[in-house]
Amino acid sequence: MTIRRLLTALALFAIAAAAHAGRPCDEVAPTTDAVARGMTLAEHVQTSLDASGAQVVLLARAGQDLRKYGLDYSHLGIAYRTSLPPDDAASAPRTVWRVVHKLNQCGTGVAAVYRQGLGEFFLDNPYRYDAAYVVLSPAAQAALLPLVQDPGRVLAMHTPAYNVVAYPWATKYQQSNQWALETLAAAMEPAVHSRAQAQSWLALHEFEPTTLHLGPFTRLGGELTRANVAFDDHPNAKRFTDHIETTTVDAIFAWLPRAGMGAKPVKVD
Numbered sequence: 001m002t003i004r005r006l007l008t009a010l011a012l013f014a015i016a017a018a019a020h021a022g023r024p025c026d027e028v029a030p031t032t033d034a035v036a037r038g039m040t041l042a043e044h045v046q047t048s049l050d051a052s053g054a055q056v057v058l059l060a061r062a063g064q065d066l067r068k069y070g071l072d073y074s075h076l077g078i079a080y081r082t083s084l085p086p087d088d089a090a091s092a093p094r095t096v097w098r099v100v101h102k103l104n105q106c107g108t109g110v111a112a113v114y115r116q117g118l119g120e121f122f123l124d125n126p127y128r129y130d131a132a133y134v135v136l137s138p139a140a141q142a143a144l145l146p147l148v149q150d151p152g153r154v155l156a157m158h159t160p161a162y163n164v165v166a167y168p169w170a171t172k173y174q175q176s177n178q179w180a181l182e183t184l185a186a187a188m189e190p191a192v193h194s195r196a197q198a199q200s201w202l203a204l205h206e207f208e209p210t211t212l213h214l215g216p217f218t219r220l221g222g223e224l225t226r227a228n229v230a231f232d233d234h235p236n237a238k239r240f241t242d243h244i245e246t247t248t249v250d251a252i253f254a255w256l257p258r259a260g261m262g263a264k265p266v267k268v269d
Contacts, residue, residue: 042119042121055145056144057133058180113158162228168247
């Protein structure tokens, strides 16, 4: 198969994956160039992850342009190293990386948790073709690895009701970065069995969410035009003073070294 035919096939695959895994269903199909760039980024990320020696990392992509909010990355997943059976008896097992992450379905107020390869993770029409990851501390890796490999435990902190600006200290909604962070909390503390307990653990360990300054017209426009945006879980005292707190990749990456749970982010492009 020629390179162009391969890229075309990957583009068709990406269309189906995007419709299934969280992008708006009416989006323009990815071009072969976009697929090629996504696959190239996935290859670079895998090379960097292989060299890191890590078993589990938090992996971010720039799915949306959030520069007006002073943010670099929009979406976070948990990436872990695993092995596939050898191709034949003479071959060694193959090491691959899988990403577990939460995705909004077609712009609705519903989301699900997916397990994907690196290629799929970056075939989602990102705003910018670069990534960043944090290698977690040995203790965090040891706690998180068995959790993300367990189909039941990985859903323990999941709430289907999705809100892109979900309040970090409430459980009515949940956004993607919030799911990853609360899942990490559940892995670190065996006594955590609910989202409220995970949030209490995060507050005790001084996690600080990002505060977005959104005026009333911005808030109202989001509530009226997008099913996956809501503000009714935010305290009125903050909501009506244009202080919208939410869980961002940048906030998580800043917190991990402070909490002794991870290194500084590694950027890959």
